[in-house]
Structures are given as C-alpha cells and as structure tokens.
Amino acid sequence: PNHIYGWGKPEFKAALRTAGFKVWRWYTDRVTINPLGGKLGALLTRMLTPLEVKLLPWLFPLLSSSLIVYCEPIEGKSS
Numbered sequence: 522p523n524h525i526y527g528w529g530k531p532e533f534k535a536a537l538r539t540a541g542f543k544v545w546r547w548y549t550d551r552v553t554i555n556p557l558g559g560k561l562g563a564l565l566t567r568m569l570t571p572l573e574v575k576l577l578p579w580l581f582p583l584l585s586s587s588l589i590v591y592c593e594p595i596e597g598k599s600s
Contacts, residue, residue: 529583533590542592549585552577 534544551573555565578585 530588533588537590537592538595541595543595544590544592546591547582548589548591549578549582550574550587550589552581552584553586 530547537544551570553573554577555562555569555573557565582588
C-alpha cells in the first residue's frame, strides 16, 4: 500500500503477512566486504569467504546479500 525505505525483517514480515503468508524461518547467505575485483579480489574472496558466509551474516543479518524466507500460506487468507 505504500513505499517502504530501509527494509528489514519487521517490514518484510508485515508485507508477507499482508500477502497471506506466515514466516517460519529466516536464512541469510553472505555479507560481502570485499570490494575488489580481478586476481587480487579473487584471492581476497577465497580468504574472506568463511568470515562473509559464517560469522558476518550471524552478526549482521540485515546486511546480507539475500534474505531468504521459509514461509507458507495462512489458511483461509487470500492475497
């Protein structure tokens, strides 16, 4: 119904609820901190992957590249 800036879990959950879905679980993929490309960027990516995939999404889930949601339709609610 309106435009939301700075999406986070509460806003996304409210939008899904309005669309008729119940959220069961949230997943995050990675928080990327390597701004470099080329050979140096590839080397840094290999070194930083454990940090970007395991620790940073846990500490900063809203900075993840993707926010993945496991949800299902709410019974009796049509979108």
